[in-house]
Amino acid sequence: MISISNLEKHYGLLHALKSINVSIAPGKITAVLGPNGAGKTTLIKSVLGLVKPDSGTITVDGKKVNGDSGYREIIGYMPQIARYPENLTLQEIVEMICDIRGYGNAKIDLDSDKRLDLDLWKHFGLDKEKDKPFRTLSGGNRQKVSAVLAFLFRPKVLFLDEPSTGLDPVSSSVLKDKILAEKERGTTIILTSHIMSEVQELSDQVVYLLDGQICFEKSVSNLITETGQSTLERAIARKIEGNGQRMSHDTAAAGAGSGIGSGSSESMKVLETGEAVSESLVNEKQKKTETISVQNAVFDFKKLFSNGEGRS
């Protein structure tokens, strides 16, 4: 549905996205996760056309993202923080978006317009708020408006940025039910969240970003069975920790290689080439465990330099 290749983005000196390659399968819920500043928002905004990437290509449903606005007709977006013109009423805001989407500027009947998906409007009970100006709405209600607008046009692709922030438990579960119903309908959904239980509940797969690179891309169930943890949160923590440990092996090895640290000359050799690893495997059985971990390190080096392609 969405494919991204070699996407690069710099903000001044900050290298926000480093050659991202990912394709997002249709009809699934994909969670884009990662620590703060990893590039999640930049990635999503690039697909939405809000951020202009330096290089690389993005296609959404076969249409290339190149500054034309047409491809956004099939996209619904629920932003993290939503603001609409302060003095317009809810009804007017919905009408405005319909008008912009080319649904005519007649008064939209928010009870029974067949062209629009009004499930959320009804379930959130926004009908009794519809004549209030936007500035008087509470944070939760503002969030509900964004949710309604994202689902309103039955989009093929939905972007949800921290969807349940600021929502009460009832509304939050209404929204989650709606998200799952949309998935049943075949909508491709991309979601970011800091609440891992929510991600585990909703999403099929996880794309994990770290420092502007894709760290791993896996299905949720695989991730949990592979790491042997009970929750997604633990599984991701274990996974990242594991990567971190292997990283620290790398740095220790690099330290040995450059003559700092206390590594022997053999371990220097094994670090240099893959063959050396097998040599030392044969020759130095007493150092077996150490060598194996070094072999891991060599493997990881390859992974590091292959630009995120060698996802485990």
Next chain:
Amino acid sequence: MIAKILKYQLRDVMRSKWIVAYALFFLVLTDVLFRFGGDGVRVATSMMNVILIVIPLASIILGAFYLYNTREYIEMLLCHPIKRHQLFWGLFLGLGFPLVAAFSAGVIIPFIYNGAGPEAWIAALMLTFTGSTLTVIFVGISYYLALRFDDRIKGLGLALIICLFFTIIYDGIILFVIYMFSSYPLEKPVMVLSLLNPIDLGRILLLLQFDLSALMGLTGAVFRDFFGTAMGMIIALVSLLLWLVVPVTVGFRRFLLKDF
């Protein structure tokens, strides 16, 4: 599409309190001046001094505030099938038009019910024209600043500084130049300097129209001597229109390429 965006922008801005306050400010001031002075041309002249200070300040601050406040709204709209250039003009006219309308209404209405003569009407229309042009120029500058600087403290601070620069500091610079180089023929350099300041241009334009040499100052006098009244007005007008176009165009280009 621009019309659609504009429609909702106008509905939003027209309902806000500050635009009403802005119109009332000019209304009350013009009315008070009528009660004091009576004569329409004199009222227009006094108003000129007010608008040359107030309009740039109000437009640049309101413009920058407005764009900073609508940032998330812009992001949301850009996720719909809207082209960026359409959105920009929608936003620009959506603020520029209400400001011009509020100011014009505030100035014109007292002229209507005070029954000003034809001469006073010309002065009043000239005043609204210059004021409107200055409004659009400074809204353009503020949009550029708000798009250039993501940090709103920086953007607003710079907006204030630019405004103070053109209203106060610039005159100081011209005086300084005249004082420092008093033994050289300075007409042409000073004239060029005044072309670079939209507020100065507005003043020259109005004073040439009102034919008030007493208030004209050095730059205005030089202007009239050099070009004569008619030619001077045309040149001031053309430069003012350049000021109208350039900041908006630069801001527009920035909007097209900006990362939101």
